[in-house]
Amino acid sequence: MTIQAGRMAARAAALAGLGAAAVVFAQATVAPGPNKLKFPEGWNQGVLYATVDRPDTKQYREFYTSPEAVQAARAGKPIPHGTVITLAAYAAKLDAEGKPVKDANGRFVKDKLVAVNSMLKGEGLGADIPESLRNGDWIYQSFTPDGQVNDKANLTACYQCHLPFAKDDYLTNLAKLAGRFPSQAQAAPAGGANEVAVSGFAFGPGTLKITAGQKVTWVNADDTPHQISVVGSSQRSELMLKGQSASLQFDAAGNIAYICGLHPTMKGSIEVAAKP
Ligand code: HEC
Ligand SMILES: [Cu+2]
Numbered sequence: 001m002t003i004q005a006g007r008m009a010a011r012a013a014a015l016a017g018l019g020a021a022a023v024v025f026a027q028a029t030v031a032p033g034p035n036k037l038k039f040p041e042g043w044n045q046g047v048l049y050a051t052v053d054r055p056d057t058k059q060y061r062e063f064y065t066s067p068e069a070v071q072a073a074r075a076g077k078p079i080p081h082g083t084v085i086t087l088a089a090y091a092a093k094l095d096a097e098g099k100p101v102k103d104a105n106g107r108f109v110k111d112k113l114v115a116v117n118s119m120l121k122g123e124g125l126g127a128d129i130p131e132s133l134r135n136g137d138w139i140y141q142s143f144t145p146d147g148q149v150n151d152k153a154n155l156t157a158c159y160q161c162h163l164p165f166a167k168d169d170y171l172t173n174l175a176k177l178a179g180r181f182p183s184q185a186q187a188a189p190a191g192g193a194n195e196v197a198v199s200g201f202a203f204g205p206g207t208l209k210i211t212a213g214q215k216v217t218w219v220n221a222d223d224t225p226h227q228i229s230v231v232g233s234s235q236r237s238e239l240m241l242k243g244q245s246a247s248l249q250f251d252a253a254g255n256i257a258y259i260c261g262l263h264p265t266m267k268g269s270i271e272v273a274a275k276p
Pocket of ligand 2: 225227261
């Protein structure tokens with residue numbers, strides 16, 4: 001295999017891992033390397049408005065932005081042009097067994113900074129982005145902890161993954177920026193029939209048994225959004241923010257494998273029995 005072919009195969013594999021959404025937009029790409037989003041010096045002096053534990057990648061993440069962006073979101077106004085939002089990804093501190101250590105509140109403890117991922121909103125910035133990937137006026141960049149552009153980052157994937165959040169100005173956590181997240185109490189799954197809890201980046205139960213024609217409802221208890229994406233099919237649920245639920249109906253008997261459209265390492269299945 002030539003180097004070029006090898007690279008393309010690796011890229012195809014990386015895209016495939018993203019699930020069905022990625023496949024639809026696989027033609028258009030965004031060139032890696034430097035762009036108009038420069039390293040946001042002093043990013044950690046902005047407003048820390050959210051943190052997320054990521055059991056799937058054993059990371060702890062912090063979201064930072066400007067006070068102006070927070071004010072706008074709280075007032076229900078559009079995020080102002082010139083806003084940079086930065087996601088700092090840290091390795092989570094691990095115990096002797098390699099499991100993330102938890103603090104008194106049950107949250108991950110941060111270890112080394114591994115990446116600084118930013119998005120910038122600016123008048124007309126989206127013009128450089130292929131239309132099928134465009135996230136309004138936003139552009140994305142990934143930096144190493146020392147502030148260098150990460151040339152290996154798959155910037156196309158940034159646009160693909162954030163695209164479904166278009167109605168929230170492409171932010172996965174606009175609700176959190178606006179300070180209107182549902183309380184923990186509302187997020188608890190009701191435990192009804194054919195219900196799957198999404199909690200700690202896992203599906204419970206991992207395998208659910210239903211009868212053809214029935215609906216399955218997922219309830220997200222995590223701080224981070226999730227989405228159900230059926231493997232080998234275009235069937236996907238709505239995005240679920242914390243406390244939200246989404247349903248899918250399965251009409252044919254068989255074994256259904258599904259993943260989270262945003263976190264493809266999250267896997268679950270449904271055994272659909274034929275109607276008696
Ligand atoms: C696999 C899907 C996926 C990809 C690829 C992705 N993101 Fe995200 N992004 C998310 C999710 C989900 C969150 C919410 C936090 C979390 O779960 O880690 C998020 C959060 C963010 C945030 C915080 C603001 C917000 O509310 O959304 C920034 C900034 C961000 N991502 C930048 C990037 C950049 C830059 C890239 C590309 C280098 C990228 N993302 C690639 C899914 C993705
Ligand atoms: Cu998920």
